[in-house]
Amino acid sequence: ADFNNYFLMNADEVISYVKEKTDFFDKDAELSCTEIGDGNLNYVFRVIEEQSGKSLIVKQAGDTARISDEFKLSTNRIRIESNVLKLEGELASGLVPDVYLFDGVMNCCVMEDLSDHTILRTALNEGRIFPKLADDLTTFMVNTLLLTSDVVMEHKAKKALVQDYINPELCEISEDLVYSEPFTDHNNRNDLFPANKEWIEENIYGDDKLRFEAAKLKFAFMTNAQALVHGDLHSGSVFVKEDSTKVIDPEFAFYGPMGYDVGNVVANLMFAWSRAHVTNADENYVSWLEETIKDTVNLFADKFLACWKENATDIMAMEQGFERWYLDSVLQDTASVTGMEMIRRIAGLAKVKDMTTISDSEQRVTAERICLSAAKQFVLNSGSYKTGDQFLKVLKNSA
């Protein structure tokens, strides 16, 4: 095959590609390759040499989404993903896969194989415990967010990054799927769980105050170029193993509000909690989840202030008490986004397995309403929650 002109590769072509473009395997190695992607947009191939056990991943972007040819998308997103993975690897070492190669012609990224890890959402739905999760994810967020912001970066260098990571099409997906459709269903594709349809129409679409807050948040998402956010930090973008956490899939990265990432992490832990709650999951698992929700907020805040103290450079960022004011605004955004993410994953197009695979209909109705009731409070009273305890209380009081 000719890899100087872009085309979508099949598994055999990926093997030839890897042999031609990398020296990861010996030239005469016997390789096998399978497509393992499970997302809506891209193709993910795993290439392995059975004999040595050596393996790698090739992620290729199509110029349409894999779910539908009508969904045109620039392949620029894989450039963003590759470069952001490298940058995140520098800022938060050990917490992302190694990138071996980015190819801007074939629009693919060759990276470390993490198949010995499990996708966090899958692991949570199996009730598995990961003691280091909150610690690792808060280190990842504080380092990638604060260190790419104007608090730390020289402002012209920061603006150059803002330009590098302009990501119009993927931002538009979030603008529609997170910030518009779950409140209006104007594209008529929200496909609500039938037993909750009326409740959602009344309590989400029918709540003028909530929709007004969503409008404000949409414009904040579009205009607050605060830090290089991951942009898709749900539990399907985190790989876990007993003693290891790796964040993948930053193709939605752009300069946006820090709280967008933190809120996504918190919301996705809350889906797991609601599911665990309605299905009477193991007590140890539930208490670990509750600690993890609290720790995510508290460790984020502690590490944020410590990282600020060590790295802030802007002269006005040194004003007394400014770091606490700034952190409080990030926590307010975190609460808002926690609510927005919980709403959009239930009342919007892209659902989460935590909810959709609850087989008992009444349990699913309850789990969805717990999330949506908590979500409304997070959006409507976003300024009221500054500690992990306060975040968790909103959730538990909704159950």
Ligand code: ADP
């Ligand atoms: P998409 O952008 O299409 O969502 P992801 O990057 O999330 O693609 O990858 C889709 C799936 O492919 C993941 O859920 C995971 O199962 C697998 N995958 C992705 N990256 C790796 C990796 N580095 N190692 C092992 N498996 C991976």
Ligand code: MG
């Ligand atoms: Mg993904």
Ligand code: MG
């Ligand atoms: Mg996926």
Ligand code: MG
């Ligand atoms: Mg993706």
